[in-house]
Amino acid sequence: MAQKEFSVVGKATPRIDGFERVTGKAEYTGDVQLPGMLYARVLRSPHPHAKILSIDTSKAEKLPGVKSIVHSFNTNVQWASGGLTQKRMIFNNPVRYVGDAVAAVAATDRYIAEDALELIEVKYEKLPYVLDAAEALKPDAPKIYPKGNLSVGDGRVTAPIREQWGDLEKGFKEADKVFEDTYISKHVNNAQMERRVSVAKWDGAKLTVFASTQGISNARGDIAKALDLPLSRVRVVCKYMGAGFGNKNQAQDYDMMTAVLAKAAGQPVKLEFTREDDFIGMHGRWASEQRYKVGVKKDGTITAVELNAITNMGAYRKQSGDLTGCDFYNIPNYKKVVSPTHTNTVVAANYRAPAYPQSVYGFASMLDQIAFDLGINPYDMFLKNRARLAKGKNQFSSNAIEACIVEGAKKIGWQEKWHPAGASKGPKLHGIGMALGGYPFRLGLGAATIRLLPDATAHVIVGVVDIGTGAKSTMAIIAAEALGIPLDQIQLASGDTDVTPYSIGESSSRTTSFTGTAVIAAAEDVRKQIFQVAAPELEAKPEELDLKNGIVFLKSDPGQKMPLAKAIRKVESEIIGRATTNPTWPEGIDGKAFAAHFCEVEVDRFTGQVRLTRYVAAHDCGTIINRLTATSQVKGGVVQGIGMAFTEELLIDRPTATPINPNYRDAKVPTHLEAPEIEVIFVDSHDPYGPFGGKCVGEPPITPSVGTIANAIFNATGKRFKELPITPDKILRAIQV
Amino acid sequence: MDEKKGKGVSRRDFLKRVGAGSVGAAVISKGLLDAPGADAYPTEAVQPAKGRSIVSLKVNGKAYRVEVQHRQTLAEVLRDEIGLTGTRIGCDRGECGACTVIIDGRNMYSCSQLAVWMNGKEILTVEGLAKGDKLDPIQQAFIDHDGPQCGFCTSGQIMSGKALLMRNPSPTEAQARRALSGNLCRCGNYNREVEAVLAAAKAR
Numbered sequence: 001m002a003q004k005e006f007s008v009v010g011k012a013t014p015r016i017d018g019f020e021r022v023t024g025k026a027e028y029t030g031d032v033q034l035p036g037m038l039y040a041r042v043l044r045s046p047h048p049h050a051k052i053l054s055i056d057t058s059k060a061e062k063l064p065g066v067k068s069i070v071h072s073f074n075t076n077v078q079w080a081s082g083g084l085t086q087k088r089m090i091f092n093n094p095v096r097y098v099g100d101a102v103a104a105v106a107a108t109d110r111y112i113a114e115d116a117l118e119l120i121e122v123k124y125e126k127l128p129y130v131l132d133a134a135e136a137l138k139p140d141a142p143k144i145y146p147k148g149n150l151s152v153g154d155g156r157v158t159a160p161i162r163e164q165w166g167d168l169e170k171g172f173k174e175a176d177k178v179f180e181d182t183y184i185s186k187h188v189n190n191a192q193m194e195r196r197v198s199v200a201k202w203d204g205a206k207l208t209v210f211a212s213t214q215g216i217s218n219a220r221g222d223i224a225k226a227l228d229l230p231l232s233r234v235r236v237v238c239k240y241m242g243a244g245f246g247n248k249n250q251a252q253d254y255d256m257m258t259a260v261l262a263k264a265a266g267q268p269v270k271l272e273f274t275r276e277d278d279f280i281g282m283h284g285r286w287a288s289e290q291r292y293k294v295g296v297k298k299d300g301t302i303t304a305v306e307l308n309a310i311t312n313m314g315a316y317r318k319q320s321g322d323l324t325g326c327d328f329y330n331i332p333n334y335k336k337v338v339s340p341t342h343t344n345t346v347v348a349a350n351y352r353a354p355a356y357p358q359s360v361y362g363f364a365s366m367l368d369q370i371a372f373d374l375g376i377n378p379y380d381m382f383l384k385n386r387a388r389l390a391k392g393k394n395q396f397s398s399n400a401i402e403a404c405i406v407e408g409a410k411k412i413g414w415q416e417k418w419h420p421a422g423a424s425k426g427p428k429l430h431g432i433g434m435a436l437g438g439y440p441f442r443l444g445l446g447a448a449t450i451r452l453l454p455d456a457t458a459h460v461i462v463g464v465v466d467i468g469t470g471a472k473s474t475m476a477i478i479a480a481e482a483l484g485i486p487l488d489q490i491q492l493a494s495g496d497t498d499v500t501p502y503s504i505g506e507s508s509s510r511t512t513s514f515t516g517t518a519v520i521a522a523a524e525d526v527r528k529q530i531f532q533v534a535a536p537e538l539e540a541k542p543e544e545l546d547l548k549n550g551i552v553f554l555k556s557d558p559g560q561k562m563p564l565a566k567a568i569r570k571v572e573s574e575i576i577g578r579a580t581t582n583p584t585w586p587e588g589i590d591g592k593a594f595a596a597h598f599c600e601v602e603v604d605r606f607t608g609q610v611r612l613t614r615y616v617a618a619h620d621c622g623t624i625i626n627r628l629t630a631t632s633q634v635k636g637g638v639v640q641g642i643g644m645a646f647t648e649e650l651l652i653d654r655p656t657a658t659p660i661n662p663n664y665r666d667a668k669v670p671t672h673l674e675a676p677e678i679e680v681i682f683v684d685s686h687d688p689y690g691p692f693g694g695k696c697v698g699e700p701p702i703t704p705s706v707g708t709i710a711n712a713i714f715n716a717t718g719k720r721f722k723e724l725p726i727t728p729d730k731i732l733r734a735i736q737v
Numbered sequence: 738m739d740e741k742k743g744k745g746v747s748r749r750d751f752l753k754r755v756g757a758g759s760v761g762a763a764v765i766s767k768g769l770l771d772a773p774g775a776d777a778y779p780t781e782a783v784q785p786a787k788g789r790s791i792v793s794l795k796v797n798g799k800a801y802r803v804e805v806q807h808r809q810t811l812a813e814v815l816r817d818e819i820g821l822t823g824t825r826i827g828c829d830r831g832e833c834g835a836c837t838v839i840i841d842g843r844n845m846y847s848c849s850q851l852a853v854w855m856n857g858k859e860i861l862t863v864e865g866l867a868k869g870d871k872l873d874p875i876q877q878a879f880i881d882h883d884g885p886q887c888g889f890c891t892s893g894q895i896m897s898g899k900a901l902l903m904r905n906p907s908p909t910e911a912q913a914r915r916a917l918s919g920n921l922c923r924c925g926n927y928n929r930e931v932e933a934v935l936a937a938a939k940a941r
Contacts, residue, residue: 018880021888022872022895024823024863031822111808193827193835193889193923242825242889243924275828468887468924632883632926639925664832664921672918675927 007549009481009692012628015473016492017240017466026240029212030197030272037199038067039110040261040271042254043103043117044281045095048344048657049129049144052093052122055103060119065112068264069120071103075260077226081218081250085153085317086145090226090253090260094127096144096315097344098658099280101253106261106269129344131657133312134289136343144315144342151317151340160339161322165392171304171333175295179370182291184723185358185706186649187312189284189662190351191669194242196278200258201268208235211255214248214467215505220497222251227259235498243468245640246350247282249507279346279662284650286321286340286348287312290362295333300376302385304333307363311348313340318349325359325707328401328436328594329367329385334392345652346659350507353439353699357641357706361724364435364707369720372421378711379405379414382436382596390590397591398695400620401436403683404596408618409434411681412598422718429603429735431716434596437704441591441622441687441695442510443583446518447501450479450526452575456550456565457489458526462515463503465495469698470629471511477625478516478691482523484547485564501580509593509696512625516691518581525577533575534567583689591687593695594620597638597708603716605735608728610646610713612676617705619680622687622695634701635678641705643670647725794855796821797865805852812836812847814855815862823863823892827921834920837893838862844900846919863892866899875899875937882933886924893920898934907938 020026057069072091082088091101103120107113128142135141136149143149151159172178199210207229213219216236224234241248254271262269273281288311295304311321321340364382371381386401409415417432424430449461460479466472472492480487494500504514531542534552538545538560546555553561568575585591600614617634624630647668653660661667686693706724714720719734785791785804793802796819803818812829815821815838824847827835831849838847839861847860866873875898878884885891894917901908901916908916913934914927922930 014880014883015885018885019872021885021891022863022876022879023867024821024892026888027822028825028889030826031816033817033820109806111806191923193833193887193921194825195827195829241887242827243887245923275830275832468885470883470886628883629886632886632924632929635928636886636922636925639927640923642925663830664828669921669923670925670927671921672914672927672931675925677928 006481006692008477008487009625010623010627013473013477013487013626014628015470016476017472028194028240028242029199029210029238030194032199032210034199034201034268037268037270038106038108038265039113040104040106040258040269041110041113041117042101042257042277042281043120045098045100045102047095047124047126048098049127049142050095050124051127052095052102053125054123056121059121060105060116063112063116063119065108066105066116067108067267068106068261069103070257070260070264077256077260079253079256080222080225082253082318083316084157084319085151087154088316090256097346099346100315101281104257104261104271106265110272129657131343131345131652131654133310133341133343136341137310137339144344149342151313151321151342153317160337161320163336164334166333168304168306168333168335172295174303176298178293178295179366180293181366181369182289182722183362183365185288185361186724187284187287187346187348188644188648189279189650189667190245190247191664191667192243192245192247195275196248196252196254196273196282197270198255198258199268199270200262202262206233206235207259208237209255209259210237211251212241212248213238213251214241214244214465214507215250215503216465216495216497217463217502218249218505219251219255223255223259226256238465238495241465241467245352246354246507249350249505252282275664276662279667280659283314283318283347283349285351285354285358288323288358290323290359292363292366294366294370296370298374300371300374300381300384302329302331305331307336309338311338311340312343312345314343314345314347316347317342318347319354322355323359324355325363327592328387328438330388332392344657346650352637352640353703356437356439356703357644360435360437360703361706361710364704365710365720368433368711368714377418378434379409379418382434386436390592394588394590397441397589397689398622398685398687399592399594400683400685401594401596404594404618404620407681407683408596408598408616411679412600412614412616414598417600421715424716427605429605429716431601431603431712431714432598433708433710433712433715434598435704435707435711436596437700438592438594439509439696439699439703441593441690442508442513443585443591443689444510444514445502445504445582446514447503447580448515448518448522449501449576449578450483450522452526452530454565454568454571454574456485456563456568457491458483458485459491459493460519461493461500462519463494463500464511464515465506467506469506469633470626471506473629474512474625475515475519478519479523481692482520483526485550489550509698512694512696513690516694517583518579520691521579521581522577525579526575529575529577530568533571534562537567538562591689591695593622593700595700595704597704599708599712601709601712601716603713603731608732610731612642612709615676616679616681617701618683619700620683620685621697621700622685622690623693624682625692625694630682630697631680633697634680637701638678638705639670639675641702642674642709643668644724645706645709645726647727649725790853792852792856794857795859797862807851807853809852810848811850811852811855814852815847821862821864825889825892827889833890834893834897835890837896837920839896839900842903844897863895873899874940875902875934878933878937878940882936883929884926884933886926890920890922894922894930898937901934902938906941910935
């Protein structure tokens with residue numbers, strides 16, 4: 001489909017709320033101050049698995065300033081989105097990991113709340129525990145749940161996760177060679193800058209929660225269900241949000257804790273996690289052990305892939321625990337069995353493209369190794385096996401993965417720079433690597449309202465929360481384009497369930513597609529009404545009119561025109577357009593955004609240190625709505641991958657089962673010094689199902705990054721690193737052998 | 738306890754912050770400081786409670802006298818007592834730099850400075866950069882170059898960038914990167930933040 005000319009879409013547009021963000025005026029949840037507001041803190045379990053026999057709060061209650069204390073003996077509130085396979089409460093008994101919430105205190109200031117935590121006396125009966133996922137699946141392992149540690153729980157979802165197509169046995173028979181190997185990834189934390197915080201106040205029977213959430217509508221639903229309130233009596237507000245990368249979807253336990261504390265105290269309460277709470281009290285990316293069996297022809301063509309894997313979900317299963325890194329390849333015969341497993345460790349759940357980067361690392365490393373063993377250039381290996389069908393059968397709605405590979409390789413100079421792995425000599429070993437990635441492009445439920453005022457400016461009202469992606473700006477740009485008025489005439493209202501319509505929430509890279517489609521439909525509704533009103537003014541029929549850049553004109557004679565404000569001068573109040581859209585894929589079609597990443601590294605032979613010298617990220621995201629923010633998304637995703645590849649891993653002290661690096665310094669998230677210039681390419685692409693042809697941007701960039709880096713390190717050293725993170729000590733040990 | 742020198746006001750003149758009554762924290766504005774009769778500091782009325790002191794400091798050119806708990810950090814006092822919430826707290830333990838402000842010309846983590854140490858200090862926060870609606874060049878550059886993604890680290894990045902430009906008006910890229918290296922950005926927007934600082938240097 002030919003791409004049409006856009007007036008706002010596709011340009012590099014600064015964020016519509018840039019002023020607020022650079023002046024400190026943007027109001028994040030932690031900035032909310034209410035009269036009489038209390039501060040709350042959470043007490044956490046020091047034991048990995050224990051029954052709570054009693055909680056004595058009498059000393060804490062006597063501390064002046066303490067207003068309310070809640071715990072599992074006086075609070076019976078379910079955290080619906082906290083457990084996919086089990087009924088999880090906001091305070092659980094038994095506690096199942098070091099960090100499981102035991103009690104929360106609200107007091108007149110945060111220091112008193114912290115003092116009070118130390119005065120709460122909890123009697124525990126310690127239970128046997130297990131920390132390793134593979135250990136947890138053994139028959140004699142301590143059972144965290146009655147049905148065992150494979151996450152079947154109450155049976156709401158099945159485990160293991162199975163996926164299969166083609167004929168595996170036939171595929172392996174057709175293979176000239178079969179390769180088997182195991183790759184291991186570790187738990188890493190989302191580590192968003194804004195600590196989780198929630199402010200709750202009750203006005204009679206109405207609850208308002210200022211939440212730091214990626215989805216106000218889902219948060220409202222979760223809170224209403226947990227506290228048995230009608231939806232209309234729960235208001236969730238989130239104006240600015242300091243990121244989450246998947247760990248602030250919906251409502252979390254602290255939102256409910258805050259509401260319950262506020263109810264008990266009769267005063268508003270602000271609950272703030274400490275940074276340590278944030279690292280252990282919520283979740284990070286699931287660790288995995290991935291066993292691959294891959295059949296290939298002599299020329300490298302894949303004939304069959306079998307993946308058996310264990311993912312460590314920690315004490316509760318909030319999300320899938322799946323591994324989906326094979327999505328970007330053409331695999332005629334495929335079988336996957338992934339076992340999400342419980343251990344007495346920090347919970348693992350969604351973190352930016354939850355099932356991808358660890359899995360892409362494993363499978364892209366497999367293919368890179370097979371290419372080496374067969375004497376094939378990895379570029380040819382990846383190009384040859386790139387995805388052509390979804391799940392072995394469906395067509396993609398658009399697919400520019402080949403352009404990503406070709407253009408990215410050209411940009412980095414692959415053909416000139418590539419050399420066989422281990423061929424680099426000298427004190428600094430040069431390496432170059434690549435991997436493929438992407439993310440499902442989804443269609444689904446969105447809603448939007450547009451109010452066009454008599455002066456031709458508009459309120460666009462959407463339920464989105466801008467978690468940093470630039471979604472507010474994206475929605476305003478889509479509205480301006482769809483309405484045909486300049487961007488600066490758009491005001492965006494978002495993030496308040498009492499005001500804004502439903503939104504799926506900013507997760508799974510869906511906002512542009514789900515809500516953007518609704519914004520276009522609402523704009524069409526407004527335009528129809530405009531043309532009705534404007535037709536007599538221009539002495540034409542409504543269907544003969546068009547509107548662009550704030551000018552209403554005759555399609556057949558653009559000279560016949562009138563400014564929008566004049567054309568709608570008879571409108572006294574406003575024109576309201578609204579839409580709820582819910583498109584679905586036609587049978588046999590699937591959506592996906594694609595990416596091919598390339599990087600060069602320099603490995604110091606004497607220290608094992610790796611320097612990323614060049615990084616090129618080529619993406620097929622469909623039409624780019626805002627080139628400025630989309631580019632930033634890609635750069636940021638890659639930087640997160642750099643942390644996961646090189647340094648990040650939640651370490652647990654085995655004798656005490658206690659996380660020992662739950663903070664930025666020890667978790668070693670990347671700083672300015674670790675981030676190279678990331679060169680971003682958006683290949684020409686247009687998806688017929690996306691708003692103005694757009695697919696998605698937020699999650700794809702992290703997916704190939706870890707595998708790309710790992711393959712470059714292989715190319716430099718000739719050594720394959722099968723466990724993340726790839727730290728200097730591991731490299732040094734390997735290359736000195 | 739703090740020395741009571743210079744200007745003072747009686748306790749009833751303290752402008753109590755909304756909701757802070759039970760905590761006993763209080764802030765006075767520049768206007769109250771300059772009010773007639775505000776010079777003498779009556780001994781009894783102003784004796785702070787145990788564990789508290791009165792601190793005089795300048796923030797963004799305005800003088801403040803604030804009663805603080807000894808365990809309160811500058812970041813908390815800026816946010817909760819003075820109401821300047823543009824200074825964000827990301828870790829509260831001197832690791833992330835979201836709370837960076839400029840103290841007597843140097844960029845520092847305000848979460849790692851106790852408020853009682855701030856007597857006589859001049860503090861510049863992100864709110865003090867713009868002159869009315871006219872943004873500081875570094876703020877404009879952060880908008881133009883998409884410096885903020887989620888925006889939570891942005892104030893800190895800007896203040897470290899500003900401190901760099903105050904001492905070195907034309908930094909190299911390596912210098913800019915080094916100067917911002919104490920400011921984490923989990924959105925990973927490092928390229929953009931360095932770009933913005935370099936663009937601000939050119940714009941001056």
